[in-house]
Amino acid sequence: MSIWKYFALRSVLPVKSICGFAGTVVFTARALIGIAGNQSANQCMKKSEAISVIFSNSANLLRKSPLKKNRGIKQGRILKTSLIMECKPVVFFDSGIGGLPYLEMARQRVTGELFIYLADRKHFPYGVKRPSEILTGVMESLGLAIRRFDPRAVVVACNTASVIALAELRKKYDIPFIGVVPAVKPAARSIPAGRLAVLATERTLADNYLADLIRNFAEGCEVIRYPLGKLVDLVEYDYFSTSAAEKKAIVSRELGNLKNSAVSSAVLGCTHFILLEEELKSAMGGGVEIVDSREGVTRQLIRVLEDKGSGEECHGRRDCFYVTGEPPVEERYRKFAGKYGLEFAGILL
Numbered sequence: 222m223s224i225w226k227y228f229a230l231r232s233v234l235p236v237k238s239i240c241g242f243a244g245t246v247v248f249t250a251r252a253l254i255g256i257a258g259n260q261s262a263n264q265c266m267k268k269s270e271a272i273s274v275i276f277s278n279s280a281n282l283l284r285k286s287p288l289k290k291n292r293g294i295k296q297g298r299i300l301k302t303s304l305i306m307e308c309k310p311v312v313f314f315d316s317g318i319g320g321l322p323y324l325e326m327a328r329q330r331v332t333g334e335l336f337i338y339l340a341d342r343k344h345f346p347y348g349v350k351r352p353s354e355i356l357t358g359v360m361e362s363l364g365l366a367i368r369r370f371d372p373r374a375v376v377v378a379c380n381t382a383s384v385i386a387l388a389e390l391r392k393k394y395d396i397p398f399i400g401v402v403p404a405v406k407p408a409a410r411s412i413p414a415g416r417l418a419v420l421a422t423e424r425t426l427a428d429n430y431l432a433d434l435i436r437n438f439a440e441g442c443e444v445i446r447y448p449l450g451k452l453v454d455l456v457e458y459d460y461f462s463t464s465a466a467e468k469k470a471i472v473s474r475e476l477g478n479l480k481n482s483a484v485s486s487a488v489l490g491c492t493h494f495i496l497l498e499e500e501l502k503s504a505m506g507g508g509v510e511i512v513d514s515r516e517g518v519t520r521q522l523i524r525v526l527e528d529k530g531s532g533e534e535c536h537g538r539r540d541c542f543y544v545t546g547e548p549p550v551e552e553r554y555r556k557f558a559g560k561y562g563l564e565f566a567g568i569l570l
C-alpha cells in the first residue's frame with residue numbers, strides 16, 4: 222500500500238471502531254478476570270450499567286495501555302460518553318444506617334429516580350471523633366461513591382458529617398449536596414420563646430454550625446444541648462437484638478434529667494435517633510414536640526431534582542444499600558436493607 226493510501230485510510234477510520242475494538246479487548250479481559258468479583262455490579266445494576274462500570278474502569282486501563290500511546294486517543298472517555306446510557310442515581314450517605322429514614326421519605330415522594338444508600342461502616346461512629354478524622358472519612362468514603370456512581374445529587378443524611386464536611390464537599394465536587402442539620406429553625410418557629418433541646422452527637426453539639434443555627438433562628442429560645450452517643454450505638458449495633466421494652470428503658474435512662482426539664486420541643490439532631498422516635502416520644506412525654514429535618518430535606522431534594530430534569534435512564538433499577546469497610550459484613554446490614562426495601566449490595570469497592 223502506498224504511503225498516501227495508508228494515511229488516507231487512517232484518517233477516515235471511524236473513531237468509534239477504534240474505541241469499540243479497545244473496549245472489546247478491555248471488556249473481554251475484565252469479563253475473564255471476573256466482573257463477579259464485584260458482587261454489587263451484579264445485584265444492583267442492569268447489564269448496561271455493569272458495562273458502564275467496566276468501561277469507566279477501562280478508561281484507567283487505557284490510560285496505561287500501549288493503544289493510547291500509539292494512537293494518542295482517549296478511548297476511555299469517548300466510550301463512556303458515546304456508547305453508554307448513563308444512569309445517575311441519587312446517593313444518600315451516613316456514617317451508618319441513620320440516613321435510612323431520610324431515604325425512606327424521599328422514595329415515598331420522588332418517583333423515577335434510582336437511589337443508592339451508603340453506610341460508612343468503615344469510619345463509624347463519627348460523633349465521637351475529631352473533625353479532621355471525620356472529614357477524612359467522609360471525603361474517602363463519599364468520594365468513592367461519587368467516583369463510582371457519578372450521582373445527580375447527594376444527600377449527606379448525617380448531621381455530624383454535614384456540619385463538618387459539607388463546605389469541603391461543595392468545594393471539591395460540582396454536584397448538588399443536600400445537607401442534614403438539626404431542625405432548629407422549624408422547632409423554634411413553633412415555640413419562639415420556649416425551651417428547646419437539641420439531641421445530637423457530641424461533635425454536632427460542639428460545632429459552630431449549630432451555634433450559628435441557634436443564633437440565627439432560635440435567638441429567643443433557651444437551648445439545651447444534649448449528647449446521646451449511646452443511642453447511636455444502640456441503633457447501629459443492637460437495633461434488631463434489643464427488645465422494644467429494653468429500647469424504651471435505655472432511652473428513658475439516657476434522657477436522664479432532660480425528661481424533667483420542661484422542654485417544649487426536642488430536635489432529633491442525629492439521624493440515628495429517628496429509629497427511636499417512638500421511644501423518645503414516650504420517654505419525653507406527650508407535651509413535648511419531637512422535630513426532625515426529614516420534611517425539609519425531602520423538599521429540598523425535590524427542588525434540586527426538578528432543576529436537573531428527569532432520571533428516566535435509571536428506569537427499572539433496584540435501589541441499593543452499600544457499606545464501606547472490610548468483609549465479613551455483619552448480617553444486620555442486610556436486615557436494615559430489607560427493612561427499608563433496598564437490595565443489599567455488600568461492600569462498595
Ligand code: DGL
Pocket residue numbers: 315316317319320345346347348349378379380381382422425453490491492493
Ligand atoms: N447519624 C449521624 C448524625 O446524624 C451520627 C452518628 C455517628 O456518630 O456516627 O449525626
